Amino acid sequence: MIALLAIPLTVLSMQQAADSAIAQRLAGRVPPQIASLVEDLGTAAAAHGLPIDPLIQKAIEGSAKGVPPDRVATALRVVAMHLDTAATALRDGGLPSDTLAIAAGEFAISAGLSGSDITALARTGANAAALTVGLRVAGTLAALGVPPAEDIGLVSVELRAGEPASTLLLLPANVQAEMAKGATAAQAAAGLARAAAAQARHGPPPGRGQGHPPPPHPPHPPAPAPHP
Amino acid sequence: MRSGSQATDGDIVRAVLAGDRERYAQLVERYRDRYARYATRMLGSVDAAEDAVQDAFVRAYDQLAQCKEPDKFVGWFFLILRNRCFAERRRNRTSASLEAANGVAAVDRSDGGAETAEQRRALQLALLGLTPDQREVFVLKHVEGLSYSEIAERLSTSVPSLKMRMHRAYDKLREQLRDHT
Amino acid sequence: MSGHEFHPLVKQLLDGDITLADLPAELRAEGEEALRLLARVARTDVTMPAVTWRVMAALERRRRRFLPWLLAPALAAAAVLVLWLRPGSPPPSAPVVTVRFVLVAPEARQVSLAGTFNQWDSHATPLVRTGPTGVWTATLTLPAGQHQYAFVVDGVRWVPDPGAPAVDDGFGRRNSVLTL
Numbered sequence: 001m002i003a004l005l006a007i008p009l010t011v012l013s014m015q016q017a018a019d020s021a022i023a024q025r026l027a028g029r030v031p032p033q034i035a036s037l038v039e040d041l042g043t044a045a046a047a048h049g050l051p052i053d054p055l056i057q058k059a060i061e062g063s064a065k066g067v068p069p070d071r072v073a074t075a076l077r078v079v080a081m082h083l084d085t086a087a088t089a090l091r092d093g094g095l096p097s098d099t100l101a102i103a104a105g106e107f108a109i110s111a112g113l114s115g116s117d118i119t120a121l122a123r124t125g126a127n128a129a130a131l132t133v134g135l136r137v138a139g140t141l142a143a144l145g146v147p148p149a150e151d152i153g154l155v156s157v158e159l160r161a162g163e164p165a166s167t168l169l170l171l172p173a174n175v176q177a178e179m180a181k182g183a184t185a186a187q188a189a190a191g192l193a194r195a196a197a198a199q200a201r202h203g204p205p206p207g208r209g210q211g212h213p214p215p216p217h218p219p220h221p222p223a224p225a226p227h228p
Numbered sequence: 229m230r231s232g233s234q235a236t237d238g239d240i241v242r243a244v245l246a247g248d249r250e251r252y253a254q255l256v257e258r259y260r261d262r263y264a265r266y267a268t269r270m271l272g273s274v275d276a277a278e279d280a281v282q283d284a285f286v287r288a289y290d291q292l293a294q295c296k297e298p299d300k301f302v303g304w305f306f307l308i309l310r311n312r313c314f315a316e317r318r319r320n321r322t323s324a325s326l327e328a329a330n331g332v333a334a335v336d337r338s339d340g341g342a343e344t345a346e347q348r349r350a351l352q353l354a355l356l357g358l359t360p361d362q363r364e365v366f367v368l369k370h371v372e373g374l375s376y377s378e379i380a381e382r383l384s385t386s387v388p389s390l391k392m393r394m395h396r397a398y399d400k401l402r403e404q405l406r407d408h409t
Numbered sequence: 410m411s412g413h414e415f416h417p418l419v420k421q422l423l424d425g426d427i428t429l430a431d432l433p434a435e436l437r438a439e440g441e442e443a444l445r446l447l448a449r450v451a452r453t454d455v456t457m458p459a460v461t462w463r464v465m466a467a468l469e470r471r472r473r474r475f476l477p478w479l480l481a482p483a484l485a486a487a488a489v490l491v492l493w494l495r496p497g498s499p500p501p502s503a504p505v506v507t508v509r510f511v512l513v514a515p516e517a518r519q520v521s522l523a524g525t526f527n528q529w530d531s532h533a534t535p536l537v538r539t540g541p542t543g544v545w546t547a548t549l550t551l552p553a554g555q556h557q558y559a560f561v562v563d564g565v566r567w568v569p570d571p572g573a574p575a576v577d578d579g580f581g582r583r584n585s586v587l588t589l
Contacts, residue, residue, distance in 0.1 A: 075579035143574035
């Protein structure tokens with residue numbers, strides 16, 4: 001009986017905490033009707049394990065830009081919808097609820113990617129932290145004009161290869177550099193994906209790590225192969 | 229612009245300090261011509277200015293580890309160049325010569341059809357006729373495009389004092405150029 | 410006042426505090442004369458292409474003197490951006506990145522930066538005009554992560570960064586995106 005009571009009480013206290021956090025962050029920044037809408041949407045989002053920060057940010061942004069409240073309200077509902085889509089897509093890809101990854105997915109959708117694109121990235125098996133960076137990078141590539149197929153192809157290769165965040169974060173600049181040489185966004189991303197796939201198969205290309213060539217002879221004899 | 233696609237001064241300073249010596253050339257490229265203008269106006273001679281700018285960059289490199297705020301490299305470098313220019317002026321007080329003015333006027337680009345070489349030469353002579361302090365504030369504001377508050381910060385002085393200096397410079401320039409306008 | 414002194418209002422004009430239209434009619438001619446003088450100065454330019462290689466050649470000659478500190482424990486390696494940890498604060502788990510924002514806006518009277526990093530406050534982060542060509546810059550230290558932003562020109566015009574990727578802001582405009 002106590003356990004049955006504890007669940008609604010916990011949900012209630014989470015909702016109150018969400019309301020309070022939202023009210024605090026919006027105080028003096030947005031009109032009352034927008035604050036009220038963000039509280040409603042935010043409470044529902046928190047109850048479903050969705051992040052509330054994108055909603056708060058969008059409300060503040062709209063008011064700071066002098067956007068009429070009705071248009072801010074529309075934008076907020078779109079953000080809430082994108083959060084829900086992102087969470088569903090991540091679940092379909094096998095990632096349990098992670099608010100940072102969901103927020104990154106919301107950004108990717110706002111940049112032009114779809115739920116199935118997010119699912120495809122989640123299915124690379126990357127952990128939540130890597131996937132969050134991958135989603136943000138994929139969204140940035142989409143914002144640069146890279147079509148979804150090439151975008152997801154490139155980011156997937158990097159995620160599967162287990163590349164660190166610092167490498168993933170360089171992808172937009174690398175695509176821009178190729179575009180500056182005359183490639184289209186799609187060609188740039190496809191070329192980088194081919195190079196990354198080849199590297200994953202054969203190791204780093206010549207030139208990488210030039211400053212540290214392998215010694216001509218191993219300093220120690222190779223370790224014996226472990227027994228099966 | 230991204231913002232990130234161009235390394236900041238602080239990025240470059242830290243990279244140089246970490247051993248990537250060649251990247252110092254990026255800082256030289258970035259500020260060379262801006263301070264070429266300043267040094268040329270201050271010294272009244274392109275040759276002297278080129279030596280001063282080169283010397284200041286070499287000194288700045290020598291002392292780079294002492295640049296406490298790498299992101300403010302340019303302000304720190306400016307003080308080195310400024311000291312170098314003022315020292316040069318003290319060493320050679322005759323540089324405000326007709327010959328020097330001719331040299332500066334010769335490299336000035338003129339995109340105004342009505343401007344004549346004679347007018348440019350007169351202007352350079354008039355600038356050299358200002359006191360070093362007046363000339364400096366004039367150059368920083370009207371050649372470098374800095375605001376009074378930026379100049380005040382750079383020179384550790386107040387805006388009213390700079391304005392007083394500048395307003396005297398305006399009058400002096402007008403007086404000297406009254407036959408050339 | 411002697412004949413070669415500019416009127417105080419003309420000096421304000423030269424300082425950029427007022428415009429020619431703000432001058433009374435009797436001072437317009439003097440104002441135009443003053444602006445002609447200034448325009449002549451502002452157009453002049455000097456370039457010293459040889460300085461770069463001369464400096465680098467001089468440094469090469471001095472290289473040996475710098476070996477000790479070149480070999481000393483270095484700061485974090487630089488890539489396109491340098492990630493580094495500020496001493497003391499924030500804690501080591503919160504990397505920050507220096508970012509230089511640049512906008513070319515010759516006609517602007519003021520430019521600022523608003524974004525997710527300053528609660529979209531268009532007064533919080535002014536850019537500084539760095540030269541006579543209308544280049545405005547600001548250098549910020551931002552936490553690693555993703556940021557959206559726009560430039561605010563003359564307090565009213567929201568302008569995306571022309572060199573950065575951009576996304577729809579949901580209000581009919583574009584936000585620039587910075588992924589660090």
